[in-house]
Amino acid sequence: MTDISIKNLSGNADLPCASIGVLGAGTWGMALARMLTNLGHQVTVWSALPEEIAALRATRRQVNLPYMVIPEATGFTTEIAEVCRDRDVLLFAVPSVYVRATARAAAPFIRDGQILVDVAKGMEPGTLLTMTQVIRSELDAHGPHDNPLVALSGPTHAEEVARDLPTTIVSACPDPDVARRVQDIFMNSCLRVYTNTDIEGVELCGAVKNIIALAAGISTGLGYGDNARAALITRGMAEITRLGTAMGCKERTFFGLAGMGDLIVTATSQHSRNNRCGQLIGEGLAPEAAIARIGMVVEGINALDATMQLARRYDVEMPITEAVDQIVHHGKNPRDVVYALMTREKASENPSGQ
Numbered sequence: 001m002t003d004i005s006i007k008n009l010s011g012n013a014d015l016p017c018a019s020i021g022v023l024g025a026g027t028w029g030m031a032l033a034r035m036l037t038n039l040g041h042q043v044t045v046w047s048a049l050p051e052e053i054a055a056l057r058a059t060r061r062q063v064n065l066p067y068m069v070i071p072e073a074t075g076f077t078t079e080i081a082e083v084c085r086d087r088d089v090l091l092f093a094v095p096s097v098y099v100r101a102t103a104r105a106a107a108p109f110i111r112d113g114q115i116l117v118d119v120a121k122g123m124e125p126g127t128l129l130t131m132t133q134v135i136r137s138e139l140d141a142h143g144p145h146d147n148p149l150v151a152l153s154g155p156t157h158a159e160e161v162a163r164d165l166p167t168t169i170v171s172a173c174p175d176p177d178v179a180r181r182v183q184d185i186f187m188n189s190c191l192r193v194y195t196n197t198d199i200e201g202v203e204l205c206g207a208v209k210n211i212i213a214l215a216a217g218i219s220t221g222l223g224y225g226d227n228a229r230a231a232l233i234t235r236g237m238a239e240i241t242r243l244g245t246a247m248g249c250k251e252r253t254f255f256g257l258a259g260m261g262d263l264i265v266t267a268t269s270q271h272s273r274n275n276r277c278g279q280l281i282g283e284g285l286a287p288e289a290a291i292a293r294i295g296m297v298v299e300g301i302n303a304l305d306a307t308m309q310l311a312r313r314y315d316v317e318m319p320i321t322e323a324v325d326q327i328v329h330h331g332k333n334p335r336d337v338v339y340a341l342m343t344r345e346k347a348s349e350n351p352s353g354q
């Protein structure tokens, strides 16, 4: 049997080792920090929570990934200036609600040319900005900066990356050379990295698929079966694609890893907090109680307002997103909402009417 254990595949002599600052010591930040350290990169992790850094230093374990050993070579700091200083790459790995504050705190220490990579999946309510756009707006507010921004997104549960299980991801940047540079840094025998220049499409997929995963979870919680889940994934993809193409994103992105790939994994896996949170709601728990029971960020709930606003702005029909909004924000009974979805006006799968 071929051994696929972690091996550096960059094949790029210019990049023997990159210096990487990871902002955020949660589940995904630490899974990536471990992987990047094992690839030979120099990795330092920062968290806004000093007690979290103390615990990570002491135990070399992340609480949500207790089986994952954090290498001794992974450094930690509670100083945001230090995590930014002299790094080739800064990885924003905090939940979406903290991305703006983190970018604001980091901006004074970010130097031109450093590549900023976002892995948080979400959209900011009110501004309707994607996460790389939020980071860009904080940099601009601080003065002129010349930093390429990359979104790294795909079907990537931290629980599996922490075990070096085969995974794929997309490095998205309008500048293909920068997308390839990040591909070189992250690519290894357990993580295959594809590039894409449609950064907005990739980020939109990452934010909205979590809402469809909530819907899939609600359906499971109500006792509905695989037929319903397949319908939600397929029609959910149709509405994400409608929104994305109305916004000028590339249709192909939605059928790629960051789109269909991530939607499939999020809507079918028990690792997905969005899916599990939806299931609890479907079983009868109030949305706030379900979020509290999950105890970690549920990005689908955070993305609801912005997605509803975008759907209105671009005049795009998003019946599944609306259904989740009715349940989460308007106290509607999930069974009644499903009845309303099933009895909507008859439609063609092909909007051109054939």
Ligand SMILES: NC(=O)c1ccc[n+]([C@@H]2O[C@H](COP(=O)([O-])OP(=O)(O)OC[C@H]3O[C@@H](n4cnc5c(N)ncnc54)[C@H](O)[C@@H]3O)[C@@H](O)[C@H]2O)c1
Pocket: 024, 025, 026, 027, 028, 029, 047, 048, 049, 052, 064, 093, 094, 095, 096, 098, 101, 102, 119, 120, 121, 122, 156, 157, 158, 159, 296, 297, 299
């Ligand atoms: N977990 C995954 O498998 C996974 C995979 C891909 C993408 N993502 C995305 O990555 C992002 C982070 O997810 P996660 O699973 O690591 O979440 P998490 O809930 O594990 O992250 C919590 C972390 O956020 C940080 N934090 C807490 N309060 C903060 C504050 N006030 N200011 C700044 N930082 C603070 C802390 O480091 C904390 O550990 C999310 O947007 C998620 O959608 C997660």
